[in-house]
Amino acid sequence: AKVRHFKWEVGALFSTPDCVENVVLGINGQFPGPTIRAKASDTIVVELKNHLHTEGVVIHWHGIRQIGTPWADGTASISQCAINPEETFVYRFKVDRPGTYFYHGHYGMQRSGGLYGSLIVDVADGEKEAFHYDGEINLLLSDWWHKSIYDQMVGLSSNPFRWIGEPQSLLINGRGQYNCSLAAKFTTGVAACPARNRSCQGNAFSVLPNKTYRIRIASTTALASLNLQIGNHKMVVVEADGNYVQPVAVDDMDIYSGESYSVLLTTNQSPSMNYWISLSVRGREPQTRPALAILNYKPNSPAKLPTLPPPVSPRWNDYEHSKSFSNKILALRGTPTPPVKVDRRIVLLNTQNKISGFTKWAINNISLVLPSTPYLGSLKYNLKNAFDAERPPEDFSKDYDVAKPAVNQNSTTGTTIYFLRFNSTVDVILQNANALAANVSEIHPWHLHGHDFWVLGYGEGRFKEEDVKTFNLKNPPYRNTAVIFPYGWTALRFVANNPGAWAFHCHIEPHLHMGMGVVFSEGIRLVGKIPKEALACGKTATILTDQHP
Ligand code: C2O
Ligand code: CU
Numbered sequence: 051a052k053v054r055h056f057k058w059e060v061g062a063l064f065s066t067p068d069c070v071e072n073v074v075l076g077i078n079g080q081f082p083g084p085t086i087r088a089k090a091s092d093t094i095v096v097e098l099k100n101h102l103h104t105e106g107v108v109i110h111w112h113g114i115r116q117i118g119t120p121w122a123d124g125t126a127s128i129s130q131c132a133i134n135p136e137e138t139f140v141y142r143f144k145v146d147r148p149g150t151y152f153y154h155g156h157y158g159m160q161r162s163g164g165l166y167g168s169l170i171v172d173v174a175d176g177e178k179e180a181f182h183y184d185g186e187i188n189l190l191l192s193d194w195w196h197k198s199i200y201d202q203m204v205g206l207s208s209n210p211f212r213w214i215g216e217p218q219s220l221l222i223n224g225r226g227q228y229n230c231s232l233a234a235k236f237t238t239g240v241a242a243c244p245a246r247n248r249s250c251q252g253n254a255f256s257v258l259p260n261k262t263y264r265i266r267i268a269s270t271t272a273l274a275s276l277n278l279q280i281g282n283h284k285m286v287v288v289e290a291d292g293n294y295v296q297p298v299a300v301d302d303m304d305i306y307s308g309e310s311y312s313v314l315l316t317t318n319q320s321p322s323m324n325y326w327i328s329l330s331v332r333g334r335e336p337q338t339r340p341a342l343a344i345l346n347y348k349p350n351s352p353a354k355l356p357t358l359p360p361p362v363s364p365r366w367n368d369y370e371h372s373k374s375f376s377n378k379i380l381a382l383r384g385t386p387t388p389p390v391k392v393d394r395r396i397v398l399l400n401t402q403n404k405i406s407g408f409t410k411w412a413i414n415n416i417s418l419v420l421p422s423t424p425y426l427g428s429l430k431y432n433l434k435n436a437f438d439a440e441r442p443p444e445d446f447s448k449d450y451d452v453a454k455p456a457v458n459q460n461s462t463t464g465t466t467i468y469f470l471r472f473n474s475t476v477d478v479i480l481q482n483a484n485a486l487a488a489n490v491s492e493i494h495p496w497h498l499h500g501h502d503f504w505v506l507g508y509g510e511g512r513f514k515e516e517d518v519k520t521f522n523l524k525n526p527p528y529r530n531t532a533v534i535f536p537y538g539w540t541a542l543r544f545v546a547n548n549p550g551a552w553a554f555h556c557h558i559e560p561h562l563h564m565g566m567g568v569v570f571s572e573g574i575r576l577v578g579k580i581p582k583e584a585l586a587c588g589k590t591a592t593i594l595t596d597q598h599p
Contacts (some may be wrong), residue, residue, distance in 0.1 A: 051091040051174070051311050057257045058083070059111075060155075060165065061101040067164075067194050068226035069243060069250035074164035075155065077103070082190055082224045083153070083167030096141040098133065106132025106157055109167060112309065113269075113292050119143045120426055120550025120577060121584040123499055126157040127365050127420035128553050128569060131427075131587035139583050148173045150266040150310040152190060155281035162272035162559045164224075165193065170266060171292075172186060180294045181384060183314060184261040191267065191305060191329060193217035193274040193338070194226060204561055206548065211409040214418040214560055219273055220329050220341035221254055222360040223359035232342045233326065240291025242341065254344040254352030259321035264288075272559040275333040276305045276495050277534075279361040280345055281326040282530035287379065291529040293502065294382035301439035302364060304332055306495035308531035308557030321347045326355045328375035330363035332372060333398040333493040351485040366475055367533055376533065381525045388504040388523055388543045393474040398568065399446040400494060400534065400556075402485040403461035409486070410565045411556070414443040415433065416464035417565030418555070423588030425551040429574045431587045442466040443569065452512045453537060459486060460569065463565065470546035472573035478503070478542045478554075479513045482534040491536035494561065498530055498570075500552035503544035505532045531557060549573030 058077045065074045065081045067112055075081035088094060100107045108125035122143040124128040133139040147386050155165030159183065168190050173179055189326045196218045205212030219226030227250045234242035243250045257263055265285070269276055278285075279302040286299045288314035297312075297314075305311065319325065324347055330340040331435050342360060346352040364371045381387075403412045410417040421428070428436030442464065450456070470476055484491050504526040509517050519543060534540045551574070555567025 052089070053093045053095060054088050056086065056096045058096055058103045059099045060107050066249035067221055067224055069247050070196060070228050071194060072169060075160055075200065076164060077167065081164050085168040085181040086153070086174070086563070088145050090177070091144065091146060091170045092328050093142065093144050097138055099138045100133045100143060102137050102384070103135055106134055107155060108132055108157050109141065110155050110524040111153050112308065112561040113149065114143060115143055115502070115548060116143055117146060117548055118578065119213040121580045124156050125553050127424050128542045128551055129426050130424055130584035132157050132176060142501070145171045147171065147292055150181070150268055150289060150312055151292060152268040152270055152310065153271050159203055159272070159559050159563060160196065160204065161270060163199040163282070164403070166190070166270045168268065178408045180277050181288050182262065184524065185257065185263050187255045187265045189265060189267045190223050191269040191271060191276055192221045194221050195273040195559050203563065206563055207408065209407045210370070212524035215271070216238040216337040217332065218338065218340055219275065220274060220331070222327070222329055222341050222343045225249065225253055226341040227339065231339060232355060233346070233360045237581040244304065252343045252499050254346040255327070256346040256348050256352060256597055257317045258348055259317050263315045263317065265313050266310070267305060267313065267316055268526060269305045269307050270375050271307040272333050274338070275307070277330050277363050278303050278305060278334045279328045279363065279416065280315060281356060281358055281361045282319045283325065285315055287311055288496065290379055290503070290527055291531060294383055295527055296380045296382050299394045300375065306374050306493070306531065306557070307531045308495050308497040313574060317347065323347065323551065324350050324354050325430040326356050328360045328363065332366055334366065336366050336545055344438050352368070355591065362584050373508065379527045381527050385465045385528050387509065388506070388526060389475045389545065390523060391475060392477050392543065393471065395477040395479065397479045397485060399450065399481045400566065401456060401483050403460070404459045405461055405463060408443050410461060411561050412461035412565055413568050414446050415461045416442055416466060417461055418567045419463045419465055419565065421465045421588070423590055424584070425569055425571065427580060427585045427590035429571055429595050430553055430577050430580060431590060436589050437467060442465060442468060445549060452481060455486055455488055467551070468568055468570045470570055472546060472549065472576070476544055477548055480534045480540045480542070481513055482536060482538050482551070484537070493535060493564070496554065497555045497557045498544065498552065500548045500550055501544045502528045502530050503532070503542040504528055504539040506543055508535060511537060521552040546570070549576035567588060
C-alpha cells in the first residue's frame with residue numbers, strides 16, 4: 051500500500067459550467083476539483099490550504115468510513131473546526147475498500163458552490179474486481195444555480211422564507227447546457243447551444259465497439275434527484291456506494307444525492323454513430339433541462355451529434371418506477387449480512403416546521419444547529435455545555451398523522467446527540483411525512499458518515515411493528531445513502547463500531563442547512579489523539595492552551 055500525497059488550495063474562481071460565466075469554488079484552480087485515484091488500503095494525505103479570503107472550509111470524503119480517524123471526516127462543527135482563511139489542515143486517512151466515491155465541502159453550502167470532486171479506489175494489487183471490463187468512464191453529477199450560495203443561504207434563513215428554486219442546470223463532470231440544448235433539432239422551443247461557447251458543448255466519452263465499459267457515477271447534487279439514460283444501451287448495475295450488488299440490467303436509473311454506482315455498458319450498438327448520455331430531474335417538477343453528453347463510438351468524431359433523438363426520461367413523479375429501481379438493488383453474495391439481534395430502534399420522523407416564523411426541517415421535532423465547538427472534541431474532552439445534554443427522542447407521538455400537515459407546526463432547535471453503545475446493532479426507521487403545505491411530501495436521501503448500513507426495506511405510510519416481518523435480512527444492499535420516498539418509511543440497520551461523532555443527514559444541502567440531520571456518537575473513549583488543528587475553535591481551543599493535550 052502507498053501513501054498518496056496531495057497539496058490542495060481551495061479558492062474561488064471564474065468558470066463557465068453551463069454557457070454562463072460564474073464564480074465557483076474550486077481546488078488548485080480547477081472545477082470540479084482534481085480526481086483522487088488510489089488503491090484499497092492506501093493512505094491519502096491531503097494538505098488542504100484554505101485560500102478563500104473570508105470563510106472557513108472543510109472537505110468530507112464521502113463514503114470513506116474513517117475507521118480510527120474520525121477527525122479526518124471533514125464535517126465542520128462535528129468532526130473538526132473549520133479551517134480558517136490561509137490556514138492548512140492535513141487530512142490523513144486510509145481508503146480501506148475499493149469503490150466509487152467523491153469528496154465535497156461540508157460547511158455552509160460550499161458543496162452547492164462547486165466544491166467537489168471524484169475519489170476512486172481500485173482494488174489492491176493482486177486483487178480482482180467482481181466483474182470484467184475493458185475501459186472506464188467517470189461521471190460526476192451535480193446541479194448548478196446562477197445565484198450565489200450566499201444569496202441562497204440568506205433566502206433560506208429569511209422570514210418570509212425564500213426557497214432556492216430549481217437549478218438552472220444539471221452538470222456532468224462540471225458541464226451543462228443552460229437555456230439551450232445539444233439536441234435542439236429534436237426538441238421544440240429550445241435554441242441550439244452556441245457552438246462558439248465550448249463550455250456548453252457537453253463532454254464526449256470515447257469508446258470502442260464491442261467492448262465492456264465500467265461507468266462510475268456519483269451524485270453530489272445540492273437538490274436534484276436524477277435519472278440517467280444512455281440512448282439505445284442497457285446498463286448493468288454492479289456497484290452501489292462502494293459495495294458490489296447483484297448485477298441488474300436497466301434502461302434508466304435513478305441516482306439520489308450522496309449515492310454512487312457503477313454500471314457496465316456493452317458497446318453493442320451500430321458503430322456508425324454516437325449516442326446520447328442524458329441526465330434529467332426526478333421527484334420534483336422539472337424546470338431544468340436535461341444535461342446531455344455524448345457516448346462517442348470511435349472512429350466517429352466526438353463532435354458528431356447522435357442521429358437519434360435523446361432518450362425520453364421517465365415522468366418526474368412516477369414514484370412506482372423509482373421504487374422499483376430501488377428495490378432491484380440487492381447485495382452481491384459475499385457482502386456482509388446484518389446481525390439478526392437488534393439492540394435498539396430509533397424512529398426518526400422527518401418534518402418541515404416553523405421556528406418563530408422561520409421555515410426549518412426537524413427530526414423528531416428537533417432542528418439540528420451546529421455548535422461552536424465540534425462534537426468530537428467536546429465529547430472526547432468531556433466539555434460541559436458544549437452541546438445540549440438532554441437525550442433526543444427515540445420515536446414520535448402515536449397520534450401524529452404522517453399523511454397530513456402537523457397540527458402544531460412549531461419545533462425547536464437543538465444540538466443533541468444520539469449516544470450509541472459501542473458495537474451495538476441499531477435499527478433506524480426514517481419516517482417521511484407531509485411537509486408544511488397539504489399534499490406535499492418530498493424525497494430525502496439520507497447519508498450516514500463513518501459507516502455503511504443495510505437497507506432492510508421501504509414501506510408506505512407510517513411504520514408499524516408488523517413491518518419488521520417484511521425486512522430483507524438475506525441480501526439487503528450495504529450502502530451509505532438511502533432515500534425515503536414521499537409519505538413512506540425506510541428501514542436501516544448498522545453496527546455502531548466506529549469510535550467517533552458522526553453526522554446522519556439528508557444529503558439535500560439546503561435541507562441540511564435548515565436542520566435536517568442528527569448526530570450519532572459511539573466509543574468516544576476509544577478515539578485516539580485528535581490533531582490540535584481540528585480543535586482550535588470554541589471550547590476546545592481553550593483546552594489546547596490550558597492543558598496542551
Ligand atoms: Cu456527502 Cu455529510 O455528506
Ligand atoms: Cu431532505
